[in-house]
Amino acid sequence: MSLQEQNWWIFLNSWSLAIKNKNIDQLNISNLIEELDLDTNLVHEFVNFFQDDFNLSKEQVVSICMGGQCRAKGNEKIFAKLVDANLTKIPEKQLKIKPVLCLHECDKAPCSQYGAKLHLGDDLSWVERLIKE
Amino acid sequence: MDLSSIYLPFRNIDSAHFIDVYKNHGGYDRLASLEPGQEILKSHLLTRYGRSLESYWNRYVLPATKSRGLLTNLASVEPGMFSQRRLILKDPHGLIEGMLLAARASGSDQGFIISAIDDFDITKTIDRVLEESYQEALWGKNSNWSFHFHHIKLPKNAMFDFDDFLLAGLHGERPGYPNRKEFLQGMPVHIHRPEEFYAMRWIENNSARQFNEFGTKTTPGSYLITISGSVKNPLVVEVPGGTLIENIFEQTGLQTNINGGWFRWGGVLGQWTPWHKVKRQQFDLSSGLFKLHDFQYPLMEWFTDEAASAAKRAMAYYVGDQSCGACLGCSYATSGLLHWKKSQLLGLKEVAKCSFFKLAINASIGPSW
């Protein structure tokens, strides 16, 4: 691997660590570009591309699996229900409802994730709770 | 070691994910033999596109001195495949041992493991097992042969599957991937699904003949398949070539007298067939319906009519999300797949330039939306 490539992986590692530790805002991208002699455009293109995925505070995101197994077992209705309920809430109370491709727990479908917690299977009491909140 | 399982022989051994326990139960033993990899070369394990290992590895005519690599992608977004991560987390050294044995058999001197940067369980586990095996001098500068592993962590949503599409992205040839890097430097690589390396470990530790005898002449051996859909108990099974499809599904609680519904093989971009047409067929990876193409993976599903429509809508969403946008027609057509009429879809297929688009069109024929 060339030095340039190694530096890119070092950057990616710092970036992923920052995501893991939820302090992506504090990552000093410009310093890293300088220290590692990276291509500024490439780094910004990369960071911007994934910004939406990681900028949101995970606590407020409801990820609904829209994969085949989960749709087949009812997630389309759950998604619609949450979107409708959101419309009746004041903006500060609204949730970010995000469709995702697969949560890799397909044998326990339907699957969703709210914050760090995975909701698997037929017990949908969490949906009702969220709607009432 | 439980020899009745090809893919998870360590399933009943506690803590086999640590190298000391793994080695105490015979793990990595074959690497110390005189010529590791010989049994793998004799096996008829079917790999990408239903090809035998031998024909897949020999597709390059390369001088022995030319460097080549093995690559496995753990980062792909494959709806329905809950099995892969679990297999790797349970027995991560199996992947490393399988890759090392495959490297001996194929003459590779580099191994690339791609994982999703935000899948911390997997990246941590792979980092640990690579470190453990390096310390044991199974590869790297202290070992008595030349082999190096590279663990490449990339963002999950910039990855697609395990084939040329991914490679093109990794080579920086595919637009829409801001993380493009030419880390492979044009090196020829053999790409395998992770579970294939587990099969290679079993073959090497037992015998190619035993493996081949599990199946039929056209599909020798036994393959790890995820069974899912509208069935009561989705599961992961080892399926010998030649098994009747309805018998595979019986294990999930699907009764053999059911004739309705739809069958899909190959995952989200798989092909739809009415269940009654396929249930009495034999599982044969080498030809026809069961041959896996680009972007397809070993997932077998049965859906009720209603659920099949939902699964197809999931496919349309997936295709719109994953379309690379390299050509306007593709990104335009794939993101609105369900609005096209069948005749229009067939027309689009004719002008499609990439296999992703063609498969998406194929996958949109079958149950109604």
Ligand code: FES
């Ligand atoms: S399809 Fe929903 S978790 Fe995989």
